[in-house]
Amino acid sequence: MPQVTLTLEDGTTIQGESFGAFTSTAGEVVFSTAMTGYPENLTDPSFAGQILVLTTPMVGNYGVPGEQLYESISTIFESDKIHIAGLVVNYYSEEHSHWNAAKSLGDWLKEYNIPGICGVDTRMLTKKLREKGAMLGKIVAEDDVPFHDPNLDNLVAQVSQPGVQHFGSGQHKIVLVDCGTKTNIIRCFLERDVELIRVPWDYDFTTLDYDGLFLSNGPGDPKMCEATIRHLQKALAQDKPIFGICLGSQLMGLAAGGDTFKLKYGHRSHNQPVKLTGTQRCYITSQNHGFAVDTETLPAEWQMLFENLNDGTCEGIKHTSKPFFSTQFHPEAAGGPEDTEFLFDDFLKAVVAYKEGK
Ligand SMILES: NC(=O)CC[C@H](N)C(=O)O
Incomplete structure (x- = not known):
C-alpha cells in the first residue's frame, strides 16, 4: 500500500x-x-x-x-x-x-x-x-x-435533505427538522404510531399542522443554524411537545436563550455514562458530539435533564412546565446501547397528553 x-x-x-x-x-x-x-x-x-x-x-x-x-x-x-x-x-x-x-x-x-x-x-x-x-x-x-x-462552514445546510418527505401513516403527526438526521431516528419513529413529516433545516415548520416537533442531530457548530433557531423560538412560545437529539438539544438551548460551547475533545463512543438529574439512575449511552449546552446560561424555566458522569457536562435539558426536552446523547443508538430508546415513548406520551388536553 x-x-x-x-x-x-x-x-x-x-x-x-x-x-x-x-x-x-x-x-x-x-x-x-x-x-x-x-x-x-x-x-x-x-x-x-x-x-x-x-x-x-x-x-x-x-x-x-x-x-x-x-x-x-x-x-x-x-x-x-x-x-x-x-x-x-x-x-x-x-x-x-x-x-x-x-x-x-x-x-x-x-x-x-x-x-x-x-x-x-x-x-x-x-x-x-x-x-x-x-x-x-x-x-x-x-x-x-x-x-x-x-x-x-454551515455543514447542516450541506447535509440536510432538500424537500419535504412523508413517512408512515400513524396517528401522531411529528415534524422532523432534518439537520442531518440519522436514519435510525426515522426507524425509531416508524416503529411507533407516527406519521413523520421530514422538513429541511431552514423550513418554516411553524406553518404546518402537527402534534409534536422533533429536532435531529447534525454536524458542526449549532450557532450556524440561525434559521432553525428562529423557527424554534416560535415553537417554544406554544405548548406542543418538542424533543431534540444532540444538535437538536443544542438548538433548543440556544432558542431558549442559553449558550453552547465547544468541548475540549468531545464525546464519541458507545459507553458514555449519564445520570438523570434528581435521581441516582444512570444510563450508558451512545454519543457523538463536540459542543454542549452551557447550563449556567439557561433561563430559570429550563434545567439540566441528564449529566455526563465523566466530565459533568450537560447531556440534555428540559422545560420546567412545558413538554420540551432533549438529550445530547443518542437514544436511537446505531451503533451503541439501546437503553434510552424509551425516550421516544416518553415523547409520544407527551404528544398524546397534549392532544387529549387540547
Ligand atoms: N451528533 C450531533 O448532532 C453533533 C452535534 C454537534 N455537531 C456537535 O458536534 O456537538
Whole structure:
C-alpha cells in the first residue's frame, strides 16, 4: 500500500499506509472509542468535515453490509453516503468475514473517494488529542491541501435533505427538522404510531399542522443554524411537545436563550455514562458530539435533564412546565446501547397528553 501522512495543526506528522481512496483531505481530527459500528459511524451526517480516529486497534474485519431500503430509507446505514472526511486506524483488515458483508471497508471508502490511513499509533494520537484538544489535520497523499476548519462552514445546510418527505401513516403527526438526521431516528419513529413529516433545516415548520416537533442531530457548530433557531423560538412560545437529539438539544438551548460551547475533545463512543438529574439512575449511552449546552446560561424555566458522569457536562435539558426536552446523547443508538430508546415513548406520551388536553 502507498505511503500517506497525517499532519496535525501542532506540527505532528505521522507516516502511514493508504487504504480506501488515495487522495488528500483536511478536516477536524476527532477520536471515537467505540469498538464496533463503523458502517453506522461513517454514514452519520454529524461526522461531516471530520477526520475520524478509531481507537479500537483492528478495523475492517467484519466488512461492510450491502444496501437495503425500506420506505426509501436505508435499513442499515445512517444516511445515503459516507460523511467523514477521512479515517485513521491502527491495523486495517482488508480481509473480512461476516454474514451480511458485501465488500471491504477499503472498497467502500473508495466508492465515496474518502481516504484512510492505517499503521498509525492511534493510542499516541488520541492521548495528544485528549491533552491538546481536537485539532485540525490533514491526510496527504500526492498533493498537499491546506488545513480547513469545518466548524466555520454551515455543514447542516450541506447535509440536510432538500424537500419535504412523508413517512408512515400513524396517528401522531411529528415534524422532523432534518439537520442531518440519522436514519435510525426515522426507524425509531416508524416503529411507533407516527406519521413523520421530514422538513429541511431552514423550513418554516411553524406553518404546518402537527402534534409534536422533533429536532435531529447534525454536524458542526449549532450557532450556524440561525434559521432553525428562529423557527424554534416560535415553537417554544406554544405548548406542543418538542424533543431534540444532540444538535437538536443544542438548538433548543440556544432558542431558549442559553449558550453552547465547544468541548475540549468531545464525546464519541458507545459507553458514555449519564445520570438523570434528581435521581441516582444512570444510563450508558451512545454519543457523538463536540459542543454542549452551557447550563449556567439557561433561563430559570429550563434545567439540566441528564449529566455526563465523566466530565459533568450537560447531556440534555428540559422545560420546567412545558413538554420540551432533549438529550445530547443518542437514544436511537446505531451503533451503541439501546437503553434510552424509551425516550421516544416518553415523547409520544407527551404528544398524546397534549392532544387529549387540547
Ligand atoms: N451528533 C450531533 O448532532 C453533533 C452535534 C454537534 N455537531 C456537535 O458536534 O456537538
